[in-house]
Amino acid sequence: MYGTSPIACVADGKVVYVRAPTEKSDDPSHPLNYAMSTDSNASWTDDGCVVIEHEAELGKDTTIRFWSVYMHLSSVTVSSGKEIIRKEIVGSGGVIAGARAIHFEIFTDQGGLDKLIKRGDKAYRVFRAGDNSGDPDLWGDMHFLLPAGTALFDKTQAQASVKYKQWRKRKAAFEKGEDIRILGVARGSVTSDAATRRRRAFPEPEPEGQNQVGTLDKSLWLTVHFAKGHCHTNTYSEDGVLLGSAVFPGKPYEFEMPKIANLLAPNNQSPTYELLRYGRIVGEDALPAGVGNWQCIASPSDEIAYVDLNVPSVVKLSDADFPRFLGWQRIHDGEAGTRLTSDGRCCAKAVLNLLDVNQPSDITEDDALSRLRNPALRKKMRRLVCEFRTEWDAAHFDSTYQFLLRDSASGESPSRAAMTHEQYVAFKAHANALQWWFDAALDIAPTLWHFHPIEFINWMRKCGWIDKSTLARIYKVTPEATRERYRTALNQVMQKYVITNPIRQSHFLGQGAVESLSLKVMQEASNKFASRRSEAELGHWYGSTTDESDRYYCSEKFNGLGKRIKISYSWIGGNVGDIDAQKFRGRGFKQLTGRANYADYWVYRGWLRRSEFDARWWDDDGYRKRDVAQMRRRPASINYPERLIATPYNCIDSGGFYIAFKRSKVKAEIDRGSGVHPNAKSDVNIGMSISRRVTYAINGGYNDDEKRYTLTVHALGLIN
Structure with missing residues (x-):
């Protein structure tokens, strides 16, 4: 050197x-x-x-x-x-x-x-026989050993489902039009020579599902790598010779994964998202049967094909396994x-x-x-x-x-x-x-x-795990016990949502520092001491007893100049009245707020099913009149909102969910940055502009934008 x-x-x-x-x-x-x-x-x-x-x-x-x-x-x-x-x-x-x-x-x-x-001198080591997976402390790129005989298909499970749903939608619209036309003929309002009472058939044939286009004649390794939203795959022979590369077609695959997870398993999105991210389940949420993890592969004919990685015969590794086939x-x-x-x-x-x-x-x-x-x-x-x-x-x-x-x-x-x-x-x-x-x-x-x-x-450096000393310097005002309570969950969640490079991590931690006061506040507090007590200590959500009623959450807030700084939570965000304003107060790393957001996270984790409530209940006429008795649509029923902060993982994961599923533009905005600590004034201006766009993408406004930028840059200097 x-x-x-x-x-x-x-x-x-x-x-x-x-x-x-x-x-x-x-x-x-x-x-x-x-x-x-x-x-x-x-x-x-x-x-x-x-x-x-x-x-x-x-x-x-x-x-x-x-x-x-x-x-x-x-x-x-x-x-x-x-x-x-x-x-x-x-x-x-x-x-x-x-x-x-x-x-x-x-x-x-x-x-x-x-x-x-940990594999010693073997080509790989299986840690969990049920799904043939490697080191559970996984990080970096994902690697899959596809056995000979693996079937190749022309489209993914999600692509086939989308095409079928689009066809069904067009068919339903056509048939509705036919109903109107035939009724017009019967009433005499349609009198053209072409008019007939005979129903016409929908002209489009039902789309085909997945079609097998080939089979692997030998075992191959497939590497999956995420970069700025795109999913890249490389195909290798068993001894590590690069055979082909592909990029998942269409929109950036990473940013589409929330939609795919919702399409494949609408009531079990969290484990499905993990499957798409890692190729296996690493959390506690169970994956329903029949969900595939379809990835693109450069086929032997150099055309894009798709293969299901969620089968027991496929070996599933990551960079943490130091793969032998990569040298x-x-x-x-x-x-x-x-x-x-x-x-x-x-x-x-x-x-x-x-x-x-x-x-x-x-x-x-x-x-x-x-x-x-x-x-x-x-x-x-x-x-x-x-x-x-x-x-x-x-x-x-x-x-x-x-x-x-x-x-x-x-x-x-x-x-x-x-x-x-x-x-x-x-x-x-x-x-x-x-x-x-x-x-x-x-x-x-x-x-x-x-x-x-x-x-x-x-x-x-591909690992991206934030250790104790680094987090102590990022959140230096936070007590050590508090930092350590959440540090493992922070790392697990950042890995899950592909927040693994310095620029993404610095924004996640910098924005979260403002929302959670650097991990010190995981529930929105009023000026009453009881609102600050951990609901785990209380044994219930704050406000579930009559003596805990707190008008702070259902009233408007004004600063010393008389300017309104916060509105009442009572009839926004899907909240149904004053009780909901307190029940669904801000909780978690990103301060998830409102019954509607809680419902989305509950469904995401599999704690609630979509069929148990009506979509967009806040568009109900009774809701708009702020009259519960007149409401016909059923709001989501959530009896234990404190579950959101019952564990460190839930606290942090709700923040990752909010960014990936509710604010899909956030990571794309973050990726505009260079990842280099700004020194020149021009770099500072660019960084501040990006931070403001990230702030707006998360909050719909620019509150505390300078503080968010300062904390983001502080984190970047320590991580990069």
Whole structure:
């Protein structure tokens, strides 16, 4: 890694070792003045070093430890024992043999790797046999192994249903027109020669349902990736060769998922939405039988086809499984290949075969270097997780490097002359000056699992799980107990509604900070103390007893200037009178308000059926007259509105539901942003404009718009 820029920490952690850089010396015998080869001059190498221990959360039940190492620093700005946050500067880059560069590595121990890649050395691991699914702490892209014999269809279940419903609607309109025409003939009002009392048949044939268009002749992997509303799929062979790509046709699929969920299971939308999002159910709501998860796939004929992923024979994984077919592979220490060595040189067949694949004999150094420049090979190498003894342990130097005192063996490439004793001593002195393992005393075995650091960082950023320390900085005014009560639910809900990148998460958390006072208020309160008490403590919804009647909710509110700032809730939002104004007050992360919104969420979760009330009861003449006795349409009956905040998940999920199902334009507005923390005035203006549009899309107005923008930018700076 090159450059003299300040070097930043890659994740929150604790500094466990620091070595200040040695002052540069002109003494040619100094161990840090070393010639890297016999035909080069001795040049200085900086030895500043920082080692940081990290604890990363990747889900409700997945926490791992890993370490990052920053070597060849020309200055160090942290001290051992310091708690450090992501992007905090640890020092400045230095030189290696006179060239500007640093060494950067990431490793974990055996326990950390087993928690991270839980499948071990298998291609995949099934955690739940009922639906053949992988790691339950899922994140990132979704991956599906389609067995040979999987049927391909010309349309999805939803597309077929929509076409049929549209046909039924046109047919009903035609038949109604026929009824009117025939009645006109009977009454003599229609007298044209074409008029007849004989009913004409609807001319359009009934649309076909789903038609099978093919079958997979071999097993394939299908990857599903969401980006700015669109759903992208890639098809791979079992060994990871990309065979085709597709984008779900029509409107952005992610933004259509609420409509599809409502179409497929109108009384069980929440689990159906999860099915469309993850390919499996992860929450507590049950999925009704017969609901399919149809995704587009580039068929062998390069045409778009559709396949149902909700069948038990389909294996269902996510990026959390570090899929083997995408190149993630564990390479064990001492894994024997055709070249056996007893030192630290690589002898793993899985690695060596990448370099000399299809070669009849040992390849030359030039051939190997040429292979290493191949982009496809480099991509494969970046996803090998390799176990070997750290090279920074001086105690094992001789057993690792004594082979340098011998000429290269016959057939060994590249050929190499033995080091002289003096050369070996100089090399050892240089290496010992850089080694730090003994001094760091990390209390873990020196045989470690090493990742390509940039690939590791890029992959882990797909997780999007907000850890304890990050949420503490986002909601710094909120008590820790309150933050931790809701943190798991916040993460689960953001994953569910594809709020997984920094720009979406910052808006979700920034807007929610205003609505819920940074998680501190999950029920709209009046000036009465009792309204602030948790309804879980009360054991009922506030206002269900006569002594708790609170006029705040059914009265208009005015500020000190006499300007009305809030209207009565009594006859808006589907509320039926004063009692409803209090019963259906704002609750949850987004302060869901009104009987109509509550009814929609109750139906969404499967707690209420559409058939149990009449649609748009607020359009009833009796409702408009504010007379319950005259109402003919039945309002939704909800006896326990406090259920909305009975659990942390319900609190937060109601907010995710509101954005995805009730305010479908919100995420599209958010996606207009760059995701980069604004610095220039032009960036601030653009960011403020987007935040205002998001605020309007959520609330239908611009209340607290500047505060919402400030809190959103604050969150973005900590997440991005």
